[in-house]
Amino acid sequence: MAKVAEREPMQGAQSIDRALSLLSAFTPQHPQQRIADLVAGSGLGQSTVSRMVGAMLSLGFLSHDPRSGLYSLGPEVVNLAAVVLNQSPVHHQARQVAQDLAAELGLGVNVAERAGDRLFYLCNFEGKQAPRASTLIGRGGPLHATALGKSLLLDHDPADVEALLGVEYPRYTNSTITSLSDLLAELDLVRGRGYAVEHEELALRRACLAAPIRDRSGTVVAAMSVSGPLSAMNLTENEDHLAMLLIEQADRISVGLGFTALTA
Structure with a gap:
């Protein structure tokens, strides 16, 4: 049981690392990305990237343009940036x-x-x-x-x-x-x-x-x-x-x- 309990926080930390790595892929030089770009840049599988992108979309950390299929950083990132600046x-x-x-x-x-x-x-x-x-x-x-x-x-x-x-x-x-x-x-x-x-x-x-x-x-x-x-x-x-x-x-x-x- 102890090993199972220890595995869960490690898996949670890994998910956070992966999510942050995906957000970090959006830069001034590359403000918009496709799923294929995120897969290539992160080294993660397409299903993993798609699942994480979907979660970040629902939370407002990413936005999606259905016409172009491109993803960009969402309004929640701006909100967090404002918190950093204002403090x-x-x-x-x-x-x-x-x-x-x-x-x-x-x-x-x-x-x-x-x-x-x-x-x-x-x-x-x-x-x-x-x-x-x-x-x-x-x-x-x-x-x-x-x-x-x-x-x-x-x-x-x-x-x-x-x-x-x-x-x-x-x-x-x-x-x-x-x-x-x-x-x-x-x-x-x-x-x-x-x-x-x-x-x-x-x-x-x-x-x-x-x-x-x-x-x-x-x-x-x-x-x-x-x-x-x-x-x-x-x-x-x-x-x-x-x-x-x-x-x-x-x-x-x-x-x-x-x-x-x-x-x-």
């Missing part, structure tokens, strides 16, 4: 500040935290000069190739950065930082300036400035950025002005999180 102190403090700044500048304004060796977008607002067809919220990005990522690394000493990212990094453009030594040198510049610059390092014809956000202990817990096409950012003329506004608003969020060590 985040950074999101709570930053959302209105970021939205107002995007409206004022007409540029994109983002707020991100670090999640392991990548960044995680908490807020994403587009201005008229920097429109996007889809939201960045919930998506990740590289730390070494973004202004947000550099700001999120400011509290890390060289050994921490190496342990987190290694010594060589993927190249996205000819301007991407690809070595630990170059990244450490860039972080020293960011500390001296108070903000990070990204100039066509992740994507061509785009630029970004970012500043750190700190909690009551003074630890960098997030970062906020202003971004857009090179022509809209016009860093040659606007960098100082944009950096001043960005740092001011990032500091507002830090104060909302309890940080009190701001200096003139």
Whole structure:
């Protein structure tokens, strides 16, 4: 009897793992899937995938388009995502500040935290000069190739950065930082300036400035950025002005999180 009792929780855990693996198959690059796609990607049998998809459909975690036969994530996933965001102190403090700044500048304004060796977008607002067809919220990005990522690394000493990212990094453009030594040198510049610059390092014809956000202990817990096409950012003329506004608003969020060590 004991063996049977032990087997049931193990089978339940296996089912949860399988269900989560199916949900994880839906990505920004592949937001819609067929049953055959889920079978191929998961390695599970078609009957198992069909049964689990049916259960997730009934619970609202998946949606189905009968005309195309494609499945996509359902409204219950959005509901859970909203719960995560709404319980985040950074999101709570930053959302209105970021939205107002995007409206004022007409540029994109983002707020991100670090999640392991990548960044995680908490807020994403587009201005008229920097429109996007889809939201960045919930998506990740590289730390070494973004202004947000550099700001999120400011509290890390060289050994921490190496342990987190290694010594060589993927190249996205000819301007991407690809070595630990170059990244450490860039972080020293960011500390001296108070903000990070990204100039066509992740994507061509785009630029970004970012500043750190700190909690009551003074630890960098997030970062906020202003971004857009090179022509809209016009860093040659606007960098100082944009950096001043960005740092001011990032500091507002830090104060909302309890940080009190701001200096003139």
